[in-house]
Amino acid sequence: MRPVYVIGTCDTKEAELRYAAERVRAAGAEALLVDISTTPSAASADVTPETVARHHPQGADAVLGHADRGRAVSAMAEALAQFLLSREDIGAVLGLGGGGNTSMVTQAMRALPVGVPKLMVSTMASGNVAPYVGPSDIMMMHAVADIAGLNAITRTVIGNAAHAAAGMALNAVPEAAGGKRAVGLTMFGVTTSAVTQLRHLLEGDCECFVFHATGTGGQCMEKLIDSGLITAALDLTTTEVADHLVGGVLACTEDRFGAVIRRRIPWVGSVGALDMVNFGARDTVPPQFEGRKLYVHNPQVTLMRTTPGENAAFAHWIIERVNRMEGPVRFLLPLRGVSAIDQPGKPFHDPEADEALFAAIRAAWVPAPHRRLIEIDAHINDPAFAEAAVHAFRDITRGA
Template sequence: MRAAYVCGTFDTKSRELFFLRQSLERLGLRVVTVDLATSGKPSPASVHPREVARHHPQGESAVFSDDRGSATGAMALAFESFIRTRRDLGGIISAGGSGGTSMATQGMRALPIGVPKVMVSTMASGDTRPYVGPSDICMMYSVTDVQGIHRISEAVLGNAANALAGMIAHPPVVASTSKPALGLTMFGVTTPCVQMLTKRLEDAYDCLVFHATGVGGQSMEKLADSGLLAGVIDVTTTEIADEIGGGVLSAGPTRLDVFARHALPYVGSCGALDMINFGAWDTVPERFRARKLYRHNPTVTLMRTTADECRAIGEFIAAKLNAMRGPVRFLIPEGGVSAIDRPGQPFHDPEADRALFTAIEQNFRTGAERRLLRLPLHINDEAFADALAAAWHEVSRPAANIRRA
């Protein structure tokens, strides 16, 4: 029988964590308690902190130090490695403050999508992106501090335990479709392209569209890493522009690295690489106020990428494409990369686009299963959607052995 894992810092949160254990056991679940404390105190948990710490790449000595910040960071890394080794894990739950939340959720994020994950935290009523990331962690606000068992904590922790037990006892119904899952990336300014593309492919594929807002690209790659995608048509690589140019919607420097780990078919393009994203107009950093800016809506301001930024973006993309293990097609829309990058539109800048396209072309390594196509089309032209679909059919033919969703 798969177990419910109760994880946290038992030196400071033992009452609350044991309350979770007892609640789960009353519901008939087998429970494993895992201690993430870095204080060195004796542990009452099933799994001692030192056992977790041994999974750190540099061993347990890297975890236990006098500096609390580095110790919790090292324990989080050790826990991430530890949790990957557990073959009886049916679900995981934790409760804690900022430190405990950071450690527990790093391990939770390492688990595949669909494995039940519940985090009761004082940090849940705020920006939870650092904790949840691209994963399906259920964050529950603790209301009071996670300190003591009283009428409020009993209600919150009891509900959390019941939620985890329900998820373990009643796993989601397996999707009725037998079609392989295909990941696609979209932005508002590339929506026509992706909509036309999905219409061409939806009869044969379960098309999963991800909003390229940073966490969207991360979520798509999390599914790819979990073996839940047959491949990707990465129409909208705009998150890379934010990474290079300092915008707010970056997916981080590891964007596209998953395809160097897994030989998945990949079709990509330059969608929305003409823009770097910020929040409302008054949130744009002062150093960018003289740049070409565009009010997309009251909460989003766009900044046009320069030729130098486009060159750096192109070099970044080419390096990632060169590292990919599977078949690759990358399509360049010479007529413009977004709805506002065409003649008469605010971000039309042929010089910047040429810098982008040339950087990709000059640095890309071609091969039998690796091709770059430059097309005299706009990204939202129907013919460009046709070309993307044709490229996908080319790269997906040898992918019969790829695990399907």
């Protein structure tokens, strides 16, 4: 039986953590108490802070004994992530705590693959939990009362969380039958037509997972790639890069494309929706962009047309990463436009800006036997482009 790892700081929350472990065992699962205290703790945990700290890349001394609590907490979070990644017997992870504990435990939870059960009981769970959850499948449960002593409220909340974690550890989700290849596709409203065509062309032998390119969407796809749950990608909508470099609200992180580099999966990429940067309502557009070409997509979304100089910067940022991909790669350029509003008669039609993007990609591209740049004389939403993308995908996944 794989145990539930009950994690927290025993120097401040030993009674609550032991109660959680007790309820896990009462529900029929095994429990392993992991102490991540950064100050001396007299608790007798199954896994001591010293054991966790030794998993830090610079050793235990980088974690324990810091006078600066912030540095100690950050180092313990990194050590805990490495500790959990080293374990092969995790049935579920259950964390309890306030701000510091939540930060440490959820950072480690985010390092685990999607599918490993993760439940965090936290005083922070009724606010914005995006910084804690990120692209992972962490369940946040509001503690209601602070986890500072056992009482009628904390016993009930912690007990419910412990029973939930035990249930997840005891009942693994059966793998789906069928054996279809799991493929990630990135889509935005202005590339929906392209991705819909791709899904119809692939659905016979692939299981398609579509991710909305909203910053978090790209992170979620790459988290699943890192977790081994997506084994190929048609990453046609890379618009998150534009927001990242220009300052839009749907930005990727510096690690965009990192999972593809690490996992070496078959990857077909393109430049979908790089003609735009996203902001909120019209009055939220930063003052420095007044005078730029803006398009009110709806009352909550305002799009800004990208310039030739910005497009060249996007190209260099993307292709620097594509050139590091060692798996089979095809990168497609739709020469007649990159979004539904970038074609003749549409508000973002700008051949000069598009050509700056394409020219910079050509200039930065480093050819390799496994990596090809393909130019398509079609718009990204044209059937010809979808057919070319599927042909490229079949080419690099044949026999894989």
